[in-house]
Amino acid sequence: MSFALDVFSIVANGAGVFFFVAGIVGLLRFPDALTRLHALTKADNLGLGLVVLGLLTRAGSLLGALKLIAIWALVQLAGATAAQLIGRAVRRKGPAV
Amino acid sequence: MSVRLALDIGLALLVFAVAARTIFARGAFEAVVDYVAYGLLLSIVWIRLFAVDVALTEDAIGGGVTGVLLIGAAARLRSAETVAAEETPSGSLRVFAACLCLLVTAVLAGVVLLLPDPGPTLAPQAAEHLAETGLGNPVTAVLIAYRAVDTMLEKVVLVLAVVGVWSLAPDRFWGGAPGEARAARPEPTLAFLAQVLPPLGILVGIHVFWAGANEPGGAFQGGAILAAMWLILMMARLTEAPPVGALWLRLALVAGPAVFLAFGVAGFVMASGFFSYPPGFAKPLILFIEAFMLLTIAVTLPMLVAGPPRREPRP
Amino acid sequence: MAGMILFTVAVGLIRVLSGPGDVDRLMAAQLLGTGGIAALLLVAAATGVRGVEDVALGLALLAAFASTAFVTSAAPADTPDPNPADDR
Numbered sequence: 001m002s003f004a005l006d007v008f009s010i011v012a013n014g015a016g017v018f019f020f021v022a023g024i025v026g027l028l029r030f031p032d033a034l035t036r037l038h039a040l041t042k043a044d045n046l047g048l049g050l051v052v053l054g055l056l057t058r059a060g061s062l063l064g065a066l067k068l069i070a071i072w073a074l075v076q077l078a079g080a081t082a083a084q085l086i087g088r089a090v091r092r093k094g095p096a097v
Numbered sequence: 098m099s100v101r102l103a104l105d106i107g108l109a110l111l112v113f114a115v116a117a118r119t120i121f122a123r124g125a126f127e128a129v130v131d132y133v134a135y136g137l138l139l140s141i142v143w144i145r146l147f148a149v150d151v152a153l154t155e156d157a158i159g160g161g162v163t164g165v166l167l168i169g170a171a172a173r174l175r176s177a178e179t180v181a182a183e184e185t186p187s188g189s190l191r192v193f194a195a196c197l198c199l200l201v202t203a204v205l206a207g208v209v210l211l212l213p214d215p216g217p218t219l220a221p222q223a224a225e226h227l228a229e230t231g232l233g234n235p236v237t238a239v240l241i242a243y244r245a246v247d248t249m250l251e252k253v254v255l256v257l258a259v260v261g262v263w264s265l266a267p268d269r270f271w272g273g274a275p276g277e278a279r280a281a282r283p284e285p286t287l288a289f290l291a292q293v294l295p296p297l298g299i300l301v302g303i304h305v306f307w308a309g310a311n312e313p314g315g316a317f318q319g320g321a322i323l324a325a326m327w328l329i330l331m332m333a334r335l336t337e338a339p340p341v342g343a344l345w346l347r348l349a350l351v352a353g354p355a356v357f358l359a360f361g362v363a364g365f366v367m368a369s370g371f372f373s374y375p376p377g378f379a380k381p382l383i384l385f386i387e388a389f390m391l392l393t394i395a396v397t398l399p400m401l402v403a404g405p406p407r408r409e410p411r412p
Numbered sequence: 413m414a415g416m417i418l419f420t421v422a423v424g425l426i427r428v429l430s431g432p433g434d435v436d437r438l439m440a441a442q443l444l445g446t447g448g449i450a451a452l453l454l455v456a457a458a459t460g461v462r463g464v465e466d467v468a469l470g471l472a473l474l475a476a477f478a479s480t481a482f483v484t485s486a487a488p489a490d491t492p493d494p495n496p497a498d499d500r
Contacts, residue, residue, distance in 0.1 A: 013454070044446040047446070055453055070297075071465065071472050078472065082483065130482065140452070141448070153466065153470055156470055156474055164478050169485065172485040301469050305469075314466060
């Protein structure tokens with residue numbers, strides 16, 4: 001059973017890293033600020049979620065696992081709102097930025 | 098080369114790279130963002146060095162409060178930046194500064210690398226007496242029990258800093274409120290964030306403070322998180338900074354060091370001398386003192402970021 | 413695994429910090445929040461450090477806080493919106 005958990009953990013972490021890499025590649029290659037923002041918030045948040053999922057099986061206690069989930073929920077919330085705010089800032093300052 | 102070593106070297110190179118970017122940044126805003134990134138990387142380094150309390154503080158203060166303080170300063174200086182750009186220091190002065198920095202770095206590196214292995218340390222004695230303080234976290238024990246005087250004096254320094262910041266106000270504003278007034282219709286997205294984050298943040302802040310007795314945490318980190326929450330409310334303009342003349346504000350600012358000092362002096366009566374705790378009562382006393390320090394820090398940091406008063410006091 | 417995230421965060425950081433315009437800096441704060449937390453958690457799990465979840469929690473809160481500060485300072489709310497019809 002614990003072997004299956006370890007495999008799951010590695011797979012989830014690996015998938016998380018893959019999404020992070022994808023997000024960063026998007027950040028590097030997308031043409032303008034808003035698309036970069038999209039790549040950043042969506043892919044990176046998903047990557048973090050997968051990493052959290054992968055680490056859940058290794059959490060030392062129930063409280064630790066709850067904290068991990070809380071971290072992810074918090075980052076999702078803050079990230080989504082920050083993306084909105086940044087998008088608004090881009091709109092205000094003009095797309096040439 | 099083991100994976101961990103590669104990780105450490107990569108981390109160190111990254112820290113250097115970000116530090117270099119900070120030094121060569123084009124403007125104040127850029128430099129501040131680079132600095133916050135540097136702080137975050139440093140906190141990962143602290144984790145690698147098993148100094149979790151320091152990592153927490155680095156994130157909260159370096160990443161959060163100091164970062165925001167610097168951003169505010171950069172914003173205020175934006176109009177002056179074009180003038181300052183014409184007064185860049187001369188080449189020789191820069192070279193001199195660079196040499197000085199390199200010299201300090203070399204000396205520090207030399208000292209650290211030449212330390213005997215294991216280095217001289219008081220850690221074993223600190224760990225030995227941990228049981229007497231009733232605490233499980235040696236860092237907290239050092240801060241509040243072994244070296245309590247230093248911690249108290251640090252809090253006094255914080256209060257002095259606030260007084261210094263307030264003294265920058267023109268005379269007619271003295272007693273007024275810093276920062277911007279509460280907005281009648283705050284921006285919705287910002288208001289949403291400012292309404293959802295603080296309850297959670299307060300919970301986390303108090304948890305970090307309480308957990309400091311036995312796990313990484315403590316009054317300073319918890320207070321910084323609480324301060325950040327109050328600052329978010331102020332930035333969203335859902336609330337405004339209190340006027341500097343308010344009595345409750347001034348009491349909250351001095352409560353921490355005052356309570357700390359009171360217990361230190363009471364140590365003459367209750368225990369064996371200045372800043373010693375009666376045996377058996379140490380932990381409750383320490384938590385009591387820390388609670389007041391939490392209050393002071395949570396109030397001092399936002400006041401430092403808010404700045405000097407900018408409006409006349411209301412009668 | 414942690415090294416990979418660190419590497420990607422590093423590359424992303426360099427790009428974001430070198431890009432033109434203030435907006436890229438705002439995204440730097442965002443990137444640090446997500447990437448930094450992931451790197452933190454992975455590094456801690458890999459090296460067996462305890463008590464890191466609290467640091468990650470604090471970092472999540474502080475990253476949100478710093479992002480808000482960066483955005484409000486770079487594009488203050490008082491600036492009149494060029495598309496007022498979009499605002500409700």
